[in-house]
Amino acid sequence: MNDKPTILELRNVNKSFGPIDVLHDISLRVRAGEVLCLLGDNGAGKSTLIKTLAGVHKPTSGQILMDSQPVTFTGPSDAQGRGIATVHQFGGTFPLMSIGRSFFVGVEPTKGWGPFKIYDRKRANEIAVKAVRDFGITRIDDGDRLVGGLSGGERQSLAIARAVYFGARVLILDEPTAALGVKQASHVLRIVNEAKRRGLAVVFITHQVMHAMAVGDHFAVLIRGAIAADFRKGEKSREEITDLMAGGETMSDLEVQVEGYMETHEGHPPSLQVLKGPTAH
Amino acid sequence: MIDVVKSLLRRPDAGSILSLVGVVLFFVLFGGANLVTLVGAASWVNFAANLGIVAIPVGLLMIAGELDISIGALIPAGSMTTAILTGYYGLPITVGIAGALAVGIAVGLVNGLLTIRTSVPSLIITLATLVAMQGVVLSASVLLTGSASVALTAPDWAKFLFGQLIGGSHQVIIVWWLAFAAIIGFVLHKTRYGNWLFAMGGDKVSARNAGIPTDRMTIALFVLSAVSATFVGICQAILFNSAQVSGGMNFIFNAIVSVVVGGVLLTGGFGSVLGIFVGTITFAIVSQGIYFTQIDRNWSNLIIGVMLLLAVLMNQSFRDLALYFRPRHKQGPPREPANP
Numbered sequence: 026m027n028d029k030p031t032i033l034e035l036r037n038v039n040k041s042f043g044p045i046d047v048l049h050d051i052s053l054r055v056r057a058g059e060v061l062c063l064l065g066d067n068g069a070g071k072s073t074l075i076k077t078l079a080g081v082h083k084p085t086s087g088q089i090l091m092d093s094q095p096v097t098f099t100g101p102s103d104a105q106g107r108g109i110a111t112v113h114q115f116g117g118t119f120p121l122m123s124i125g126r127s128f129f130v131g132v133e134p135t136k137g138w139g140p141f142k143i144y145d146r147k148r149a150n151e152i153a154v155k156a157v158r159d160f161g162i163t164r165i166d167d168g169d170r171l172v173g174g175l176s177g178g179e180r181q182s183l184a185i186a187r188a189v190y191f192g193a194r195v196l197i198l199d200e201p202t203a204a205l206g207v208k209q210a211s212h213v214l215r216i217v218n219e220a221k222r223r224g225l226a227v228v229f230i231t232h233q234v235m236h237a238m239a240v241g242d243h244f245a246v247l248i249r250g251a252i253a254a255d256f257r258k259g260e261k262s263r264e265e266i267t268d269l270m271a272g273g274e275t276m277s278d279l280e281v282q283v284e285g286y287m288e289t290h291e292g293h294p295p296s297l298q299v300l301k302g303p304t305a306h
Numbered sequence: 307m308i309d310v311v312k313s314l315l316r317r318p319d320a321g322s323i324l325s326l327v328g329v330v331l332f333f334v335l336f337g338g339a340n341l342v343t344l345v346g347a348a349s350w351v352n353f354a355a356n357l358g359i360v361a362i363p364v365g366l367l368m369i370a371g372e373l374d375i376s377i378g379a380l381i382p383a384g385s386m387t388t389a390i391l392t393g394y395y396g397l398p399i400t401v402g403i404a405g406a407l408a409v410g411i412a413v414g415l416v417n418g419l420l421t422i423r424t425s426v427p428s429l430i431i432t433l434a435t436l437v438a439m440q441g442v443v444l445s446a447s448v449l450l451t452g453s454a455s456v457a458l459t460a461p462d463w464a465k466f467l468f469g470q471l472i473g474g475s476h477q478v479i480i481v482w483w484l485a486f487a488a489i490i491g492f493v494l495h496k497t498r499y500g501n502w503l504f505a506m507g508g509d510k511v512s513a514r515n516a517g518i519p520t521d522r523m524t525i526a527l528f529v530l531s532a533v534s535a536t537f538v539g540i541c542q543a544i545l546f547n548s549a550q551v552s553g554g555m556n557f558i559f560n561a562i563v564s565v566v567v568g569g570v571l572l573t574g575g576f577g578s579v580l581g582i583f584v585g586t587i588t589f590a591i592v593s594q595g596i597y598f599t600q601i602d603r604n605w606s607n608l609i610i611g612v613m614l615l616l617a618v619l620m621n622q623s624f625r626d627l628a629l630y631f632r633p634r635h636k637q638g639p640p641r642e643p644a645n646p
Contacts, residue, residue: 101515102515102517105515119504119505119508119509119512119575120508120575120629121504121508121571121575121576121625121629122501122504122505122508122575126501126504127505127508129501130501130502130505130512130513130516130518131502131505131513131516131517131518132516132517133498133501135497135498142497142498143496143497144496144497144498144500144501170631171628171629171631173629174628174629174630174631
């Protein structure tokens with residue numbers, strides 16, 4: 026299973042913003058045809074990490090390797106040009122544009138010549154609709170529909186299909202299922218599996234362990250900017266992962282603590298300080 | 307038939323067309339206006355053309371998520387520059403026109419650069435340049451000519467191009483307006499640049515990430531609106547053979563009302579040139595066509611206010627119609643029942 030080629034690799038990457046260290050010694054491999062799930066609570070450094078992968082931030086120290094060659098991204102467009110695509114939580118960001126138009130924003134197909142080069146609406150619509158349908162979203166069949174009228178899952182799927190169409194090799198999905206219902210989320214997960222089947226390297230950011238376990242091959246848990254655990258599919262149970270994300274403290278321990286506090290305090294729940302002690306966030 | 311109507315209603319310009327029909331009907335049925343006289347009248351067409359040349363670039367900026375109100379000062383700036391250079395200093399009219407357009411380009415560049423370099427909303431930036439340009443125009447005029455109004459005489463060819471009265475009543479600027487609307491309509495709806503504008507208004511950051519030169523587009527739009535405003539000023543100076551430092555302020559709100567009635571979304575990302583065009587005509591008919599009715603002229607602003615509200619409400623529901631539209635399957639592709 027580990028023989029799949031590594032596309033993107035981080036080696037001992039540190040990132041600080043001024044005096045604040047956000048990422049500590051991160052080493053990660055993203056392999057073709059695999060889904061790497063990046064788990065972590067809010068503020069664990071997930072977004073800094075993906076922004077580093079996507080070329081928004083430069084590491085303070087450490088190396089990024091692409092196809093085993095050290096690279097330095099000059100910016101997000103450089104990373105995009107090398108095939109690293111990021112799809113954000115709300116997918117289609119142009120709600121009032123048609124599917125065809127938003128699919129080709131910035132790279133519109135045209136016909137004609139000189140000053141009369143016109144946007145080729147028919148071709149754009151055909152390609153866009155085909156690209157999404159190939160991912161199994163058969164409900165999208167008219168490229169003139171507005172993106173804002175699609176469901177959340179359909180929008181995510183459209184964004185992923187778009188990234189794949191434009192030659193993405195690494196797909197960074199930033200909490201794609203966070204705002205979705207159960208049905209919608211399963212939809213997106215299916216698309217993730219399809220992208221994996223096509224040999225893309227997928228980085229899947231989430232704090233929903235169930236979603237991660239449904240598609241992930243490889244898991245990394247971030248706690249306060251460091252990788253607290255790095256394991257492969259099947260090596261840990263769901264409870265273990267949830268506990269890790271909560272900061273090592275097991276959920277059942279917390280429950281016992283809360284109950285004990287309420288008994289001695291006339292049924293009032295404890296404040297966070299009492300529970301965990303003065304922790305720095 | 308119903309499908310045709312429905313597909314018309316999903317267009318961004320549907321609200322403006324209904325507003326126009328509504329206003330004309332109201333004038334004919336309740337104001338006793340004669341439809342033929344109303345349509346044949348030059349006054350509202352002239353008004354619409356002057357307003358329309360400014361409203362179109364203001365609408366483009368609104369689609370791209372920006373606003374430009376400095377046009378109010380640039381109309382007198384354009385006419386005064388032409389009049390001072392040509393009428394007062396006796397330079398050729400070409401120099402006067404070039405000077406006025408240069409003023410437009412300069413102010414447009416300032417507006418655009420400030421908008422992309424700072425995080426200040428363009429409404430505030432152009433409010434500042436509006437007030438500043440009023441001051442510049444007034445003091446420059448008094449300083450250079452000792453007066454707030456300057457006369458000029460334009461040669462025949464310039465009169466023909468910019469200040470002619472076609473048939474003795476219709477200003478030649480109507481032709482410019484039609485041509486301008488046609489060109490911008492083509493660019494906005496048929497070329498990739500139009501797509502870039504809608505994307506910028508939808509989400510500027512994503513548009514930039516998609517490789518759209520948002521900064522250059524923003525600057526170009528501000529230059530276009532400033533130059534259009536000075537162009538209207540040039541035409542007015544040549545038509546009336548004189549220019550005053552005052553005037554132009556009405557254009558700000560008139561243009562914004564026309565654009566909004568025309569179905570452009572105030573927050574950007576949605577609209578059409580046809581809508582702006584029809585919105586301008588509607589506005590012009592309300593404010594000028596009222597003279598052809600028995601309704602007292604003083605009521606026209608009330609009508610405009612009510613119309614604006616109605617149009618915005620209509621546009622809102624039509625936009626929702628467009629947003630949640632799904633074509634019915636005729637025979638077509640298999641559907642998965644479980645898909646949400």
